[in-house]
Amino acid sequence: MTTRLRTLATNRLLLLGGLLAIVFLGVSVAHPGYASAQNIRDLLVQCAPVVIIGCAMTLVILTGEIDVSVGSMMGLLAAGIGILSSPERLGLPAGVVVAAVVAGGILLGGVNGMLVVAGRVPSIIVTLGMMTVLRGVTEILMGGEWITDLPASVRYLGTGEPLGLPLSIWTAMAAVVATVVVARKTPLGLHIYATGGNSTAAAMARVHVGVVRVTVFAIAGLMTAVATLVSVPQQSVIESGIGVGFELLVITAVVVGGTSISGGYGGVAGTVLAALLLANIRPALLYLDLGDRATFWERAIQGAFILAAVLSDRCRWFRRADGKAVTITTGGSP
Amino acid sequence: MKILTQVLITAIMATVMAFTATAVATGAVEPSPSKRITICLLPKKKGLPYFTTCSKGAQQAADELGDVELIYDGPTDGSPEKAASMVDRWALRGVDVIAVSPNDPEVLGQAMKKAREKGIRVITWDADAAPATREFMVNQATAREIGHALVDAMAKDLGSDQPEGKVAIITATLTAANQNEWIKYMKERLEKYPKLTLIATKPSNEDQRLAFQIAQDLMKAHPDLKGIFGISSVAFPGAAEAVKQAGNSGKVLVTGLATPNDMKAYVKDGTVKSVVLWNTVDLGYLTVHAAHALATGTLKPGQTSFTAGRLGERKIEGDQILLGQILVFTKDNIDQFDF
Amino acid sequence: MKLLSLARRWETVLAAVLAIVLGTAAWLDPAFMALSTQLELSTHAVELLIVALPMTFVILSGGIDLSVGSSLALAAVIFGLSYEAGAPVWAASVLGVLTGSLCGIVNGAFIAGARVHPLIVTLATLAAYRGLAEGISLGRPISGFPDRFLAIGEGSVGGVPYSLLIAVAAVLAFALTSTRTVFGRRVYAIGSNEIAARYAGVPIARMKLWLYGIAGTVAGLAGIIHVARRNTAKADVLPQVELDVITAVVLGGTSIFGGRGSVVGTVLGVLVIHEVREFVGWRWQRDELILVVVGSILIVSVLAHNLVARRAR
Structure with a gap:
């Protein structure tokens, strides 16, 4: 059983890596500019917030929960950045803003977690509700105005390039490393997998299932705050629509990355590869220059691509009624 | 018994919730006393500075006129269906004038037609819909x-x-x-x-x-x-x-x-x-003046001009009330504008 | 039996919430509660209600369908394009509804045949179907439908809108199916324990194909009604309606893990959301407030029920 899952997971990573290579190399052949350092850098910057939140979302989904409020949370935290830092509003120094936004993120995530654990409300309900509430609160806070005068110190979070790489890429790398370490090398990681695999069994094995759940939601809040801090100040304007639909992007990356939606298996590596792959689709279509009519088909192509990515390993792995895997010979190798 | 307690507690919670909502909504609009004219201003999307500045001009006009109850609301996500639902609700409440900036002329047009059938005066501003769905359009630019x-x-x-x-x-x-x-x-x-x-x-x-x-x-x-x-x-x-x-x-x-x-x-x-x-503050201002004139009968079809407060005489071409020209802001003149 | 009484209790809670919302409304603004007003406002919830019915079945079976809004849009666009191409309006409607069915069956095939998790399949088709609608219509709105067709969306008999009658008929059909038929029992069985249901001889794959097929078909029907109501077929109709639908179903007490819930609960869930939205919009004229109140009601009502239920135990 475990071997089969492991094979499946490895297959998924190979598959995503392969697809990524094909897309990237294919477009680069058609348009050499695609392989330029500048473009690779832009692609990574574009992925960074998806990867950062995706790391946390992977942990949330590994425990068998889900968080659809991250997009609205991002919107609220972005409004927070603007209101706290803009000289016309509160004009607080950047350090205070960062601390407040991080604390706000952990708090919001913690509230989600507490409602799930202590309130025993299913996470989909809690976060679906939060998604609407936080969006409404953001609209009320912004009051129909934009914030366009972010101080340079805050803009640096989005545009600064320490050691030659944008801060968001450094942060994303740190987030991936930290999450992999937590997931693989710490008791918390083990407990996350155990909770998602079978929470009753985990509880019997003295895993504090509730604590684990609250922690992963708080991590999701923290990572959302971090992603907001390094991605939103890249733009000059803070408006109330920031983060709309972002949760879908992140969840898509996690599930395309092979993490089981019912929890228990999967990992960050898949999420990162999937985020990179998904980030390539739209620019690839732009570089290929398929013409105006093709633009209207972009969304359909994206959907088909996601479907193909999640289905591709299933073609070989139809399971029989008794739950065992069977290899369908026409599907090829393994 | 358990069930009863439970229902009771939920009832209390829900009442508390309803009251909180009431308290939160500080900007609550009281039902208008008889002689006041209620004008609803619907933007394509609420929350955009473009429309917020329009609403500021609209509020100026309402304050000047004195007898106007101004309602400014629109969908925060810009969805035309939600906007149409708002028009439906205003029509049922029996407001005097609805001024619509249609995000989708067909979807809103349908709701505007229904509102007109109920005797509500309907105009468009900012963007237009089919002529049959409204009386005038406050036109800043086609x-x-x-x-x-x-x-x-x-x-x-x-x-x-x-x-x-x-x-x-x-x-x-x-x-x-x-x-x-x-x-x-x-x-x-x-x-x-x-x-x-x-x-x-x-x-x-x-x-x-x-x-x-x-x-x-x-x-x-x-x-x-x-x-x-x-x-x-x-x-x-x-x-x-x-x-x-x-x-x-x-x-x-x-x-x-x-x-x-x-x-x-x-x-x-x-x-x-x-x-x-264009001057968005003036656009909102002109719209409320036009709506007010329409409701009080000083603006009728066929007129070629009407007076709109501080903007003075405004030209009307057919059913189009003209704001003036499109502005181009450049390095040289942008500091003269504050909106 | 215990499960049944639990469900019944939740419906009582919802009915109480609804009564309080309406009571507050009647107290603050009696005009809102006038029958004619309520009947006219009811058309705003028709699509939500009829799509929530098959969604209840899907969620009862332990699945989910995120693509209903996209299927709805694709059906609307196919309807519009075929009418524009000269098809009679009834034929175009049938074609539209069938488009919805096809969307659902494709979902079902991937879920039942390829055994991919429904969330993943419908997450992909959520993008794909909207994208198809956008692609084949090139983002253009289609309108100018004949009056007798628009009457479906706008006409009424004795003050009761036709679209509301369609919705009521759909509610009855789904309520009876869920409680009085083998099909309904099987839906609950799959959601409670899929493996046990399989051993009990429930044809799981065929049932799932049906469930998602029905969800698509009804979404198609809702798409046609929507076009009749707003006279426009366009790829972006009712954005994110799937979230509203799922919110209504879970507020209605259907367990997101399947097996528990009811059509009556869903109807109450839709009503609570609808009345809250309409009243907050009616009274306070602030769209952002609707978001806050609807979201809070979802969390607080489930939370309150859980806390009380736990204390009572």
């Missing part, structure tokens, strides 16, 4: 004028009678009715400049980051790109920021529609040479 002004501004900024090069459009969504109308006329106007070629029209889905990325990609995939039109409120700053960060300020020109305050920084550093718009 789609045709906007489309032409955008292309002309770009051509002028590129700096010759026959500017050359590739340009691209970053729009809101592929289904945005207004933007699609502008694009139609932009294409029409581009024929006047045969050496300007439109290489792409890309949707930004009302997402600043996406507009930013698209602008980056367009510049890399087409190194000889000369200009980008950012024709949605968040696509414009997103595209400008991409050009600025790529160090292409002045080399790739960005233009579009925006309130001057929101684009001041880009105009000053040369990334954007012209911003096209």
